[in-house]
Amino acid sequence: MVMAMMGFMHLPVHAQESISSTMSLNKEVKKGRPLMEKYDGGVSFFIRLDLPVIDKAPKNYRKALTAVRDTVISKAMGLKWQKGDKNYKKLTAQLEKNVLDHLEEMIESMSDSERESYRPLFKWLIEYSGMLIESPEANPMVSDTPFFQYFLQKIEFIGNSWYTAQNLVFDSRTGQLLTIEDLLDMTTEHEDAITELMRKEFQKRHPDGTDYDYQVFPSASFEVSKEGLNFYIPTGEVVENQLEYIFLERSVLMPYVKKGSLLEQYWK
Secondary structure, eight states: OOEEEEEEOOOOOOTTSOOEEEEEEEEEEOTTOHHHHHTTOEEEEEEEEEEEOTTTSOHHHHHHHHHHHHHHHHHHHSOOOOTTOTTOHHHHHHHHHHHHHHHHHHHHTSOHHHHHHTGGGGEEEEEEEEEEOOSTTTOTTSSSOOEEEEEEEEEEEESEEEEEEEEEEEETTTOOBOOHHHHBOOOHHHHHHHHHHHHHHHHHHOTTOOTTGGGOSTTSOEEEOSSEEEEEEEOSOSSSOOEEEEEEEHHHHGGGBOTTSHHHHHHO
């Protein structure tokens, strides 16, 4: 049985209105693949991604928003946006085919006895969700913020489980995806100093340590605000408490801000 629901709603874009629309997909697929039907395999998709509405955006933002959209799609789905695919039907069809092909190849590579043993693992759950941050502080189209920011989550279950969450920070003029090295002057000395600042904050909450201390480093995913940088620390959990956060105030990071960077411009 195939159950599907796909929606895409365009919203007008003006200074105080939304600059994104939602691509959503809720679908379970197992028909049409004999091996999957035989071994009770299948894929369930739950996708909800807020993506920029390019043609409704002010002209001076369209190039940057196009780059943001393409980067988000690539990070979330591992695919390139296809020209003319306004409702993302080609993309979702390609994602479905890729995942089903991969699952089918996995089943084909096993012997009959292995297929019986691993039968419960032939169910694949894929959940991708993401939000373009549009608060007045974070949206440069209604403020002087030089960044677009996008929060992306990915959860997959197939035998094992994987969870990732990251905040993507973009240059609002060009749509370039920014790394921490674009914002902070990450010499070895500076990186060590920032890492030490992060660890001190982390140790305040975990004086006895954790099994994910090694995740505390400045190359972690981060978000930008006027007050400072918030770093994402993955805990390894899937269902609950997947992330912790370490916030460093602007005042302690100012000595490490890269000269001429967007962060220097934002924090000046």
